[in-house]
Amino acid sequence: MATPAASIQTKTSSESADNFIKGLWRENPVFVALLGMCPVLAVTNSAINALAIGAASTFVMVLSSTIVSLAQKLIPKQVRIASYILIIATFVTVTEYVLQALSYEVHKALGAFIALIVVNCMILGRAEAFASRNNLRQSVLDALGMGVGFTVACLSLGTVREVLGNGTLFGFQVFGPEFEPWIVMILPPGAFFVLGMWLLLFNWVKHRKEAAE
Amino acid sequence: MTASDTIAATASPDIPEQPPEVSSARMIMTMAGIGIISGILLVFTYMATLPTIEKNKAEALERAIFDVVPGASSKLTFTPEDGRLRLMEPSEKPAERYYAAYGNDGELVGVAVEASGQGFADIVKVLYGYDPDCQCIVGFKVLATKETPGLGDKIETDPAFVANFEALDVSLSADGTTLANEVVFAKPGKKINPWEVEGITGATITSKAVQKLINTSAMNVMVILQNNIQVLRDGNTSSQHTDQD
Numbered sequence: 001m002a003t004p005a006a007s008i009q010t011k012t013s014s015e016s017a018d019n020f021i022k023g024l025w026r027e028n029p030v031f032v033a034l035l036g037m038c039p040v041l042a043v044t045n046s047a048i049n050a051l052a053i054g055a056a057s058t059f060v061m062v063l064s065s066t067i068v069s070l071a072q073k074l075i076p077k078q079v080r081i082a083s084y085i086l087i088i089a090t091f092v093t094v095t096e097y098v099l100q101a102l103s104y105e106v107h108k109a110l111g112a113f114i115a116l117i118v119v120n121c122m123i124l125g126r127a128e129a130f131a132s133r134n135n136l137r138q139s140v141l142d143a144l145g146m147g148v149g150f151t152v153a154c155l156s157l158g159t160v161r162e163v164l165g166n167g168t169l170f171g172f173q174v175f176g177p178e179f180e181p182w183i184v185m186i187l188p189p190g191a192f193f194v195l196g197m198w199l200l201l202f203n204w205v206k207h208r209k210e211a212a213e
Numbered sequence: 214m215t216a217s218d219t220i221a222a223t224a225s226p227d228i229p230e231q232p233p234e235v236s237s238a239r240m241i242m243t244m245a246g247i248g249i250i251s252g253i254l255l256v257f258t259y260m261a262t263l264p265t266i267e268k269n270k271a272e273a274l275e276r277a278i279f280d281v282v283p284g285a286s287s288k289l290t291f292t293p294e295d296g297r298l299r300l301m302e303p304s305e306k307p308a309e310r311y312y313a314a315y316g317n318d319g320e321l322v323g324v325a326v327e328a329s330g331q332g333f334a335d336i337v338k339v340l341y342g343y344d345p346d347c348q349c350i351v352g353f354k355v356l357a358t359k360e361t362p363g364l365g366d367k368i369e370t371d372p373a374f375v376a377n378f379e380a381l382d383v384s385l386s387a388d389g390t391t392l393a394n395e396v397v398f399a400k401p402g403k404k405i406n407p408w409e410v411e412g413i414t415g416a417t418i419t420s421k422a423v424q425k426l427i428n429t430s431a432m433n434v435m436v437i438l439q440n441n442i443q444v445l446r447d448g449n450t451s452s453q454h455t456d457q458d
Contacts, residue, residue, distance in 0.1 A: 076235040076240050076243060077235070083247050090254055090255060093255055097262040098258070101262040101265035105273075183363035187362070
């Protein structure tokens with residue numbers, strides 16, 4: 001990543017803020033980078049599942065970024081990917097146990113997808129591209145920003161799919177009894193439709209902004 | 214960039230910058246170190262969360278049992294042995310378990326039985342409640358399913374389908390060796406007899422799978438339960454005796 005000379009001189013506080021905020025919008029892992037599509041498409045059939053997978057991914061990403069950032073000098077370059085995967089896998093398993101202890105129901109609903117956080121390229125990507133070459137504070141902020149951005153993206157799919165496909169939001173009835181659920185929305189094709197619509201909206205806003213400048 | 218780096222980069226422009234040489238021993242040490250720390254962390258988390266996880270699972274099962282047997286307030290777990298039933302020891306983990314549920318006065322109000330079978334996507338696991346007095350299934354709950362959301366998962370959410378199991382006849386034949394009428398499938402809206410399971414439009418395979426697994430389970434289990442009905446009825450009092458002994 002080429003850093004213009006001007007930005008090096010900016011204060012640390014604005015750099016911290018930027019590292020956090022860039023994950024929400026400018027470098028959003030889902031809407032801009034299109035990373036971690038497996039959980040985004042598969043687990044967002046209801047808002048609560050989307051929130052849970054987002055929170056679990058954020059938790060794993062913050063913890064693994066912390067360790068990767070602290071241990072960046074200790075891990076030889078040649079074995080860094082294997083080390084990162086080992087670190088991420090450890091925290092995913094920890095998360096799985098903790099989630100199972102916290103809520104049996106949520107764990108049942110998320111099923112196999114908790115374990116699949118290990119291969120979420122977003123987390124490995126942040127470890128490799130950011131945490132391994134930045135200090136602890138910036139790495140945690142970056143992971144938090146990316147995690148919140150990921151959660152918001154999952155939620156924007158999850159709410160739309162649940163409302164249209166099931167007529168509910170977080171389990172509460174939104175429409176009257178006459179509402180005929182649009183079942184395809186909570187099936188896999190619905191995930192692609194809704195993601196496509198969000199990407200369309202996202203890019204339209206971005207292009208308008210660029211054109212205005 | 215140092216001078217030597219610049220020379221290396223200009224000498225072979227296509228090859229990316231090589232990381233500094235590290236001995237294999239150092240790499241192995243790093244991987245082993247991370248592995249050991251990870252292992253310790255995992256064992257620690259496992260030990261810390263295991264009691265809560267077990268408690269959650271037991272509570273979920275207990276809730277399900279009290280859901281499928283109306284009027285239940287306590288339960289005892291039985292396991293079959295050579296066609297007879299006996300109380301399960303807490304340390305045992307037998308494959309076949311029947312949960313006898315008792316009311317406030319200690320009388321037997323029903324038996325909860327686990328059953329599973331192949332659904333559309335994966336194994337469907339259910340718990341059903343059996344009332345020995347009317348010899349019928351009085352409650353039904355899906356424990357685990359990976360059926361298609363919106364279609365196959367209607368076996369959980371469709372009230373009309375769940376109503377099949379409010380009074381599903383599974384009475385024994387006159388000689389007590391098999392069911393008087395096997396549990397059979399009926400097309401949606403075509404249910405006539407109390408031993409028929411009415412299917413769901415759009416979820417035929419899953420609802421048929423549930424009918425089949427209930428039938429298979431009932432054919433085996435009902436005979437055992439009815440033959441040992443006295444053991445089940447006495448279960449609550451005799452266990453109290455053993456406690457006092």
